[in-house]
Amino acid sequence: MALDVQKIRADFPILQRQVNGHPLVYLDNAATSQKPQVVIDAIVDYYSNYNANIHRGVHSLSQEATDVYEAARNKIQQHFGIQHAHEVIFTAGTTHGINLIASGFSSFLKKGNEIIVSALEHHSNIVPWQMLCERTGATLQVIPMKEDGTLDLSAYISLLSEKTKLVFVNHISNALGTINPIETIIQKAHEVGAAVLIDGAQACSHIKPDLAALDVDFYVTSAHKMCGPTGVGMLYGKEVWLKKLPPYQGGGEMIKEVSFEKTTYADLPHKFEAGTPNISGGIAFGAAIDYLNNIGFDAIEAHEKGLLEYATEQLLQIEGLRIYGTGVKKTSVISFNIEGIHPYDIGTIVDKLGIAVRTGHHCAQPIMDFYKIPGTVRASFAFYNTKEEVDRLVAAVSKAKQMLT
């Protein structure tokens, strides 16, 4: 069913505001999504009505807060098709989840082992693996990318061997919007006995992954990309892996018994949730998932596909405009440049016209090096964007081109 975009827009207070004298056109959704009133209300409601520390108090408020927080965990479990709620670990976000896994794998890896990452990664996703390799003597292998912004799968398959212990790939590239063939990547890695971690930060606002069907070992994402608040995210790990991995941080919540001689760790998921968590964040993450599911991912996908096709077609009318990332399978992200114009200049002018896009290397320097460009202008669309907003983007980019040449 087609979604009622005007009704949806009314749910987002920020979409009603003006920027530089123009109604805001927010096309930086790949950086962070806007928040609907129900998510904002969930945070306010927690602090106004049942703020208490969770999991340890016997008093009613604490139990109420614990119930709502754990209900959010269950919502995440159901949404992602996860078998057990204790396989859902609340994190501070995607980067935190990745570091947790990288740190845990320190104790499994040795010299001669290999980790495979893709050339489409965000900076933050390359560094933890480089650090892990430094600590353990393992080596880092990179799946190369092709001109259209997709991964070279045959190169990936030839990189795999019994030396491979971990494969790390993003579900969707943040800089280009390419959807990676993670089903094949996971299956091929498992054939050589390697574990797979998928970064879903860019995926989960556009599609609803079924983690059980994917048979992935680990999957991480952030709430703020999917209409939830910043500072909270999710790490999924197969139970067998989470039991094997050592705890990441020491502190309260993650212990069972403590003495100066020995501490025993708490059961899952608490083993990985040291200290008081981001309670309001977790609860609001749950509210965001409810909100998205009420709209429905089929409707979201259909609407965004329409926007992507329309925007691609309209932008390509501008002479000299080149789009990077032209694979068949991509989400509603358009990374582009105009010949002879720096992306920063375009971003500055369109901002003056009330349009928020991202310019720069999008924390994916290797991709920019591949195309030999300083960066791109990136317009990323969400289900609350409209064709009229695409028109305003195209008009603003044309205006910028006229001013800058």
Next chain:
Amino acid sequence: MTIKTIQEELIDEFAMFEDWMQKYEYMIELGKSLPLIEPSLKTEDKLIKGCQSKVWLHSELKDGKVRFTADSDAIITKGIVAILVRVFSNQSPEAILAADTSFIDEIGLKEHLSPTRANGLVSMIKQMKLDAIAYQTQLKT
């Protein structure tokens, strides 16, 4: 001309514009008219860090005055660079160090002054002042 006079001149020039578009068109013009920098000077060590676009800044001391030349790969940034070169070039190190930069606010480019802004205007001014300190020390010894 003193730095103050040049700054007042710029304030007058920018006061003529009615909207941001004219202002930016003028900055783009200034950027285009900035004298070309020697390609040999566009090296890694002349790059100013903290800019989303590349900015190269070169300076030399001649007859007690600091001469700046600069370039950028983004035209709006180049316009900002051109304004700074016009204000600070051919001035004594003392005058450069004593100068305040509130004129940027007055010509309506305050948004570019924020340290988080990726064009690195703040970094450019800082580098110009650091060069001035170096020449000041050189002149004293």
